[in-house]
Amino acid sequence: MIIIVLCACSLDIPLEDEISGNDAIDTPEAAKEFLNAAYYNYSKELVSYSFLSDDFMPTYLMNKNNSTKKLYYWDAVEISYLAKSIWESHYHTIIQINSLLASKPYMILLNEDDQTSWETTLGSAYALKAMTYLELLQLFNDLSNKLGIILKNKIELEQLPRSSTNACISEIEHLLDNALELLEDKDASTHYLDYNSTLMLYARLKLWEENYEAAYDWVGKVLENKKLADGAINDNGYSSLWANESCNEKLFAFNIFTHPLGIYREDDNIGDEFCVSPLIMFEDNDIRAKYTILPHRMNVNGGDPTLRPLLGKYRTSYDDISPLDMNYLRVAEAYFIRAECLARKGEDKEAIKLLNELLQTRGATPLPEKLLAGTDLIKLILDEKQKEFVGEGLRYFDLKRMAYPINRLEVDKAEISKIISSNDFRRTLPIPDSELRQNKSAKQNPGWDDIIRIIN
Amino acid sequence: MKRLMRNYGTKIVWLLILIISKHLVYAQQTMESTFHGVVLEARSQNPIPGANIYAKDETKGCVTDANGKFHLEARQGETFTVSSIGFKSQTITLDKKHLTIELEKAMESLGEVQVVAKNINDIDMRKMAGAIESVDIKKLSSRPEINIANLLQGQVPGLVVTSTGELGTKPKVRIRGTSSFREGDAANEPLYVLDGMIISSEAFFTLNAEDFESIKVLKDAAATALYGVKAANGVIEITSKRGFEGKTQVSYRYNTGITFRGTRGVEMMDxxxxxxxxxxxxxxxxxxxxxxxxxxxxxxxxxxxxxxxxxxxxxxxxxxxxxNTDWFKKLIINNRYSSHSLSLKGGTAKNKHYYSVKYDEQGGRVEGNSVQRFTGRMNLDYTLAKDLHLSFNTSAAYSLTQTPYGSSNNPTTLVYDLNPYEQHYNPVSGEPTTLYSYPNQTLDDLLNQYSSEGTSKRIYSSLNMNWRIAKGLDLSAIVGGDYLLKENTSIIRPDAYSQNIFKDAEKGELSSKKNTNFNFTSNYRLNFNRVWNKHDLTTSFSYDYFYESIDNLGIKGYGLASKVSTPAGINQGLEGHKRLSMSSQKQKTAQMGIGAALGYSYNGTYDIYGSYKADASSIMPADKRWNTAWSIGVGWELSNTEFIMNSSWISRLRLKASYGYTANLGGIAPSSVMPIYSYNADTYNQSRILDLNDYYNEDLKPEQARSYNFGIVIGLFDNLILESSVYRRTTEDALLSVNIPVSNGYSTMMRNVGVLKNEGIEFRLSGDLIDKNTLRWNSSISICYNQNEVLDLYDGKEYYSNNQNIIPDMQEGEPLDLIYGLESLGIHSIDGLPRYLSATGEQIDYTHNLTREDFKVLGYGTAPYTGFFNNTISYKSFTFNFDFYFSFGGIAKYNRSYVRDLDNANKNAVKGQTTDMWFKVGDENKIYHTVHVPSAAHTIISYYSSTKTVYKTDYLKLNSLSLSYRLPATVLAKTNHFVKYASISARAENLFTYRVEKDKASLNGIEQPVVTLGISLTF
Structure with missing residues (x-):
């Protein structure tokens, strides 16, 4: 028994299934695995953004799903549910990245490879944090452009006020600068943000900020490194965008285990709740038609079954639900941003020429040189951008920043049911109650106060 | 099966007879003769049946019969101790062939039975000042209850046992209410200690009640301070039976009975x-x-x-x-219960032994649900030298539980879903009929979906040592180990209805788990005791160490082969969310404690007691590892003062008071106080994902509880005892997982949030109502009041857990489980929706913007008053017991799930819905609102309570009823005194519950009545 007493004296028993302590992340490998958690958890709501934009038209099946229908018609309550989910998820990602950044002092680097690996991870983390902030800013920034989002740099519990829009922009730039410095000479990567994707993010930020000169420059840097193939129709390259293959056009795509269109699809063979808006049409030669539109025979409200243009991205047949990477940043966007900047500078011909470069690789008919000018030209560029990016969520942000009125179509009819006006308060998302209830320093966006109180 | 057991039972009995006859031979060789006598009450000269007459070493002895008579095989001049509960023991010497022994009544209250300490922490000084109650487990163990916790219900004031009624599930045991903001067993359940070793609550619920000598319930700080912080919610100490010096005594007990369906939860429609x-x-x-x-x-x-x-x-x-199919009768069945138990005890002066085996089985409410259990125990005592005693205890248990239903399509809920006009089979064609309540399915499709089988195997062993080092100085030690292996396999067959929508290769589901838990305890105590003049001083020091190792492994797979129901039949080629997945948990933890205690008593009148304990756990980081507990108590025995001795109506008076303090981080996971990372089963870009488990709070402090207890014991007249305690417990820095702004990345965090108070008062009055000749009626009635209150919240005056709430979940100055609601004016006859009375006195409907003032307090969710009324009537050889248990003062919300609406009216509904529901304009005085509820009205109607949607949960329950008959000595003499004691009994449990207001819309919480017959023999 005495022997047992002597053996029994230690209480320092380590955990076996887990790693604990502030110094738990102390190798580049662990850091990479922790970064994986941030990428894995990132809320990928691109299809929801498309839903709120004019990419789609509802089919009769949407009548059966009350909440999806309300979301399509911009019901304030449904939007607030979406806002809550996005806000909570993005801040979770931010805390994960903050924890990763906090492990800097504990990192043990034994050799060159370790150093490279750690810098890549760190750079990618900065870029992801910037991307998260940028998306939050685009969604929650109040319409008067004064009040931005909450900037969170620590892990400890805080009750922070919303920072000004300008402060948010500076912070994002600061993060992007850090990322660029670290990622400059590192290998390219599809599933993590790398140097070129970060340049693309910078361009998006500047575009949103309406600093078109800077956007033009940043996008120029992207195009120096990554260009769509000259001249010939790039069928192979384009198809690998929608498959788990490496592709020159993909700057950054999330690696996911579900089908990207998962949430809005019915499980049986009847059809989808939405289809591509009939106002979006592709020419027969356009290779995008095959990959964007999936014709599927479905019933129609008050009519006979016909082939409906369902969203065909990420699937080759209706019941194909195999997991595919979800594209987030593509080279094509650089073309449109640059074209828009050229148009704003007054260089209309150059703008159209650039667009035609892209259209050629798609097999579409080039646009005539003297087509339009001024705001009409910008609208055309954005419409072409919509054609390219149907279902990928970019249209929503463009509509928002250009303050275009947004059309809501009738079910199964190409008629306008409702128009969301340019100063509708719903164009910016509400700060969720789970933030405001416990945080008295944060303020709600105008117009949302009563609604958040009624539903909660 | 029964016949099989009887065959084996007979074989075992014959085997034991062979062993016993050897002992018999040994006994006769030492020239003993027979002594006769009678044991009487000194004052009334009434005989005392069931009195114990045992030799000092507890080896040989006997028990008096209904007439107080006994005969004893012993040698001339031997001394024996005569004792009986309620009387002062006496020592007698066998000097004549016929003896008349008179015992005097002892004014010991039921709660303070003197038991020789067989438990290392059971030191005498605790009893003076601490609140300790003893449970008469010997009387209770003859009840046909497979779960030992249910035997404790209604036995001790302040101990509340709530059972779900579901076979094989753990009941909820609480001592003196809850003093934590957090719910659940980890934060609120008491500590279980067996023979000085701490056991888990799961292990406690598998114990065989017949193996135990006594159970003590420790309620206040002075009583629990020796166990440290783990004892913050009270302690239940169990001591097992041991052998004695004398002829081996064999006991056999057989019980068989029927468990009935129980009451219907809700009366359904025809x-x-x-x-x-x-x-x-x-x-x-x-x-x-x-x-x-x-x-x-x-x-x-x-x-x-x-x-x-x-x-x-x-x-x-x-x-x-x-x-008119009565689904309740069809799906809920009566089932049988039976148990056999055999025990053997005996020994010599140096070696004593106690062996027992028990087998029991109980069928559940539903076909296919059953539990079978086998336990064995061996307790050996050795006297190695004059001052050194060793005990060795081993027990093993095996149990098998079968459950034919999972959480969906549980027959207990199908009873309320299936329509009365539906049938299992079409009477004409014999084919199963397709149901309306579950479209496209037959009853067979619903029932044969799932099956689960679990076994648990346990073996535990401990070695106990007691060494008298010198006069007044002794060392006790206990070292033991406990190994538990639980295995469970659950299957959804590939041909089950729920699998129809999947591809053939993906049909079926199997999950298999193996959990092992090993723990090791060691506990040492050094006691020093000195008595001089009228002073009695005891000091003791202790050290304990506890180590636990958990190793769990589980697999879950899909695509089960139709003919193979083991993991070998899983389709391992599936991908996506149906891929084979594995779960595992490995954890080793250790706890260590040191303690000291001091007790002083003067002249048997004044006592003072103090203790200190410090415990550490390996789970916490080093700076948060140690928790402390200390207590002091005083006691004042006034029974021998002149005032009491001269009083005609007070025969005894004792006062006691105690105060204790504990600082404890119990129930907190390490991930709440420091960053803990673990691997996710998923991957990103083909590499692993490492994620932070929880939002941690490095500033987390332990909860600090201070508790006071005042107790008084008054003996009234000659035969009544009144016991009462008043207690209060204040918990500062109480821990709770609260909402935080989500910009911190998480929505909740464990924090020290405020101060909670828990207080109450307990009364118990017990004694003999009738006590003449051969008729005795002993009764005890108890009533307890317990209430908690939030004294302070650190962040403001209120706390809202959910953003939907207008009423806070916690407010300063109010109890935790207060239920708020609106004043309802009934269902309006025009639109079928309820109307309410607002704070300003106007009639409002769902469109009104509710404010805090519109809500009023409707009542308490936990009933503050509980009590029991237990009675034993004995007449000649008959003993009749009946126990009542009651509770009142609480309310609950009606469960309206069987008032159907448009989503589920294809299922059966509660009787009376057609007459009580609003259907059209002009319907007046209806109870249920219309099914067409506008979405804006949902919150006010279904989320908030109102005066018309809550009811009182007061009830009175007849806990148990039993009648037993002891065979007279004359009958036993016919067996040549081979059988020393025999009795037959009939018992009924959970017979009847009277509820002031009825609503029970599910079978949970309704216990099944059990009626058993039993026979008990001692050889």
Whole structure:
């Protein structure tokens, strides 16, 4: 028994299934695995953004799903549910990245490879944090452009006020600068943000900020490194965008285990709740038609079954639900941003020429040189951008920043049911109650106060 | 099966007889003779049946019969101790052949029985000042209860046991209410200690009640301070039976009985009413509507065959009305219970032994649900030297539980879903019929979905040592180990209905788990005791160490082969969310404690007691590892003072008071105080994902609880005892997982949030109501009040857990489980929606913006008053017991899930819904609102309570009723005194519950009545 007493004296028993302590992340490998958690958890709501934009038209099946229908018609309550989910998820990602950044002092680097690996991870983390902030800013920034989002740099519990829009922009730039410095000479990567994707993010930020000169420059840097193939129709390259293959056009795509269109699809063979808006049409030669539109025979409200243009991205047949990477940043966007900047500078011909470069690789008919000018030209560029990016969520942000009125179509009819006006308060998302209830320093966006109180 | 057991039972009995006859031979060789006598009460000269007469070493002895008579095999001049509960023991010497022994009544209250300490922490000084109650486990163990915790209900004031009624599930045990903001067992359950070793609550619930000598319940700080912080919620100490010096005594007990269905939860509709409801609701897919005239008139108004359709529909409806299937009787079955137990005890001066084995099985409410258990125990005592005693205890248990249903399609809920006009089989064709309540499925599809089988195997062993080092100085030690292996396999067969939508290769589901838990305890105590003049001083020091190792492994797979029901049949090639997955948990933890205690008593009148304990756990980081607890108590025995001795109505008086402090981080996971990372089963870019488990709080402090207890014991007249305690416990820095702003990345965090108070008062009055000749009626009644209150919240005056709440979940100055609601004015006859009375006195509906003032307090969710009334009546050889248990003062919300709406009116509904529900304009005085509720009204109607949607949960329950008959000595003499004691008994448990207001809309919480017959023999 005495022997047992002597053996029994230690209480320092380590955990076996887990790693604990502030110094738990102390190798580049662990850091990479922790970064994986941030990428894995990132809320990928691109299809929801498309839903709120004019990419789609509802089919009769949407009548059966009350909440999806309300979301399509911009019901304030449904939007607030979406806002809550996005806000909570993005801040979770931010805390994960903050924890990763906090492990800097504990990192043990034994050799060159370790150093490279750690810098890549760190750079990618900065870029992801910037991307998260940028998306939050685009969604929650109040319409008067004064009040931005909450900037969170620590892990400890805080009750922070919303920072000004300008402060948010500076912070994002600061993060992007850090990322660029670290990622400059590192290998390219599809599933993590790398140097070129970060340049693309910078361009998006500047575009949103309406600093078109800077956007033009940043996008120029992207195009120096990554260009769509000259001249010939790039069928192979384009198809690998929608498959788990490496592709020159993909700057950054999330690696996911579900089908990207998962949430809005019915499980049986009847059809989808939405289809591509009939106002979006592709020419027969356009290779995008095959990959964007999936014709599927479905019933129609008050009519006979016909082939409906369902969203065909990420699937080759209706019941194909195999997991595919979800594209987030593509080279094509650089073309449109640059074209828009050229148009704003007054260089209309150059703008159209650039667009035609892209259209050629798609097999579409080039646009005539003297087509339009001024705001009409910008609208055309954005419409072409919509054609390219149907279902990928970019249209929503463009509509928002250009303050275009947004059309809501009738079910199964190409008629306008409702128009969301340019100063509708719903164009910016509400700060969720789970933030405001416990945080008295944060303020709600105008117009949302009563609604958040009624539903909660 | 029974016959098999009887065969084996007989074989074992014969084997034991062989062993016993050897002992018998040994006994006779030492020239003993027979002594006769009678034991009487000194004052009344009434005989005392059931008195114990044992030799000092507890080896040989006997028990008096109904007339107080006994005979004893012993040698001349031997000394024996005569004792009986309620009387002062006496020592006698066998100097004559016939003895008359008179015992005096001892004014010991039921709660303070003196038991020789067999438990290392059971030191005498605790009893003086601490609140300790003893449970008469010997009387209770003869009850046919497979779960030892249910035996404790209604036995000790302040101890509340709530059972779910579900076979094999753990009941909820609480001592003196809850003093934590956090719910659940980890933060609120008491500590269980067996023979000085701490055991888990799961292990406690598998114990065999017949193996135990006594159970003590420790309620206040002075009583629990020796166990440290783990004892913050009270302690239940169990001591097992041991052998004695003397002839080996063999006991056999057999119980068999039936468990009945129990009461229906809710009275459901008959066919006629249900069909009418379907018609009123115009529910498509139901026969009540689709065969009704209303339907035909609406769908086929111009059809020439309309009249014929209506007539045919009516014929169909009439035939359905005649079918009235009682699903409660069909699906919930009566089942049997039986148990056999055999024990052997005996020994010599140096070696004593106690062996026992028990087998029991109980069928559940539902076909296929059953538990079978086998336990064995061996307790050996050795006296190695004059001052050194060793005990060695081992026990093993095996149990098998079978469950034929999972969480969905549980027959206990199907009882309320299936329509009365539905049948299992069509009486004409014999084919299973397709149901309306579960469209496209037959009853067979619903029932044969799932099966689960679990076994648990446990072996535990401990070595106990007691060494008297010198006069007044002794060292006790206990070292033991406990190993538990639990295995469980659950299967959804590939041909089950729920699997139809999957591809063939993906049908079926199997999950298999193996959990092992090993723990090791060691506990050492050094006691020093000195008595001089009128002073009695004791000091003790202790050290304990506890180590636990958990190793769990589980797999879950899909795509089960139809003929193989083991993990070998899983389709390992599936991908996506149906891929084979594995779960594992490995954890080793250790705890260590040191303690000291001091007790001083003067002249048996004044006592003072103090203790200190410090515990550390390996789970916490080093700076948060140590927790402390200390207590002091005083006691004052006034029974021997002049005032009491001269009083005619007070025969005894004792006062005691105690104060204790504990600082404890119990129930907190390490991930709440420091960053803990673990690997996710998923991957990103083909590499692992490492994630932070939880939002941690490095500033987390332990909860600090201070508790006071004042107790008084008064002996009234000669035969009544009144005991009362008043207690209060204040917990500062109480821990709770609270909402935080989500910009911190998480929505909740464990924090120290405030101060909670828990206080109450307990009364118990017990004694003999009748005590003459051969009739004795002993009774005890108890009532307890317990209430908690939030004294302070650090962040403001209120706390809202959910953003929907207008009323806070916690407010300063109010109890935790207060239920708020609106004042309801009933259902309005125009729109069928309820109306309420606002704070300003106006009538409002759902469109009104509710404010805090509109809500008022409706009552308490936990009933503050509980109590029991236990009685034992004995007359000659008969003993009759009946126990009541009651609780009042609480309310709960009606469970309206069986008031159907348009989503589920194809299922059966509560009786009376057609008459009590609003259907059209002009319907007045209805209880249930319309089914067409606008979405804006949902919150006010279903989320908030109102004066018309809550009811009182007061009840009075007849806990148990039993009658037993002890065979007289004359009958036993016919067996040549081979059988020393025999009794037959009949018992009934959970017979009847009277509820002031009824609502029980599920079978949970309704316990099944059990009636058993038993026979008990001692050889």
């Amino acid at each position: 066919s006629e009413e249900k069909l009418e409801l379907e018609r009123l609701l115009k529910m498509s897919g139901t026969p009540g509507y689709e065969y009704s005239a209303d339907y035909f008139l609406k769908e086929f108004p111009n059809n020439p065959g309309l009249d014929a359709m209506i007539a045919n529909g009516q014929i169909k409806l009439d035939s359905l009305k005649n079918i």
